Amino acid sequence: MRISELFYSLQGEGKRTGVPSFFIRTNFCNLRCRFKSGNLCDTPYTSWNPGDEKNLGDVQVDKIIEEYKKSGAADTVITGGEPSVQKEELDILCRELKKLGAYITLETNGTIVSNFINHISLASVSPKLSTSVPYGTEYEKSHSLNRLNIPALKQYEENFRKGTFDIQWKFVVCGEEDIAEIKLLQKEAGFSDRDVYLMPEGINREDINKNSAITAELCKKYGYNFTGRLHIDLWGGRRGV
16 A cells, blocks of 8 residues: 555544554545645645655555554554545455454545445544635646545445444534535535534644634534644644654
8 A cells, every 4th residue: 555654643633532543644645635724734745745755655454454463552543645545455454454353443535435434433534625725726626626526425424324334524624614515515415413523724733723712613603523633732743643
């Protein structure tokens, strides 16, 4: 698999915040987020610059499994980049981790769905809103066209309702203007308020602190859950944490 980094840390976002976890960060993404603030996604070395020399490159699944075992973690988080673009390898990885009894969180933008959904424990689906479009760049058109796949989002929700896995719908929000789009996605994909987590946009402590209060008020107003970014609070916007 194309891997950016492997490391042991605490889950920083969503309903399993604070849980010690082994992170498998895949390399490459099918989207290129750039927010209204000017911030790129929080891992530009997996999307905007997947050729970053610090990225691990091709790593065999058995090697990843070996590193997971060494960590001693019960939880593993498969993130990116976008893991689902490597759907065949991802299926193998998830099957092998499941055999070991791992609690598997898959962090995905929800644009691709495949057999891997049969082996995960938690789907952390983070559809990208229009405030993520990289206007004025070479990626503006492709990002706009590909950032949402409603049939795939519906399938994630349907499999959750069948009991295949747990789910959380996590949205990076820039302000109240994002809420109407979230509500529309809820109507189209069918997910409930209780499964929605709003996360303040930001890639450093200053951004997160500045945007947390307004995000918290939006959660109170619309009945959504709030999630911060514990790893940034603790260690800043560094790699491998």
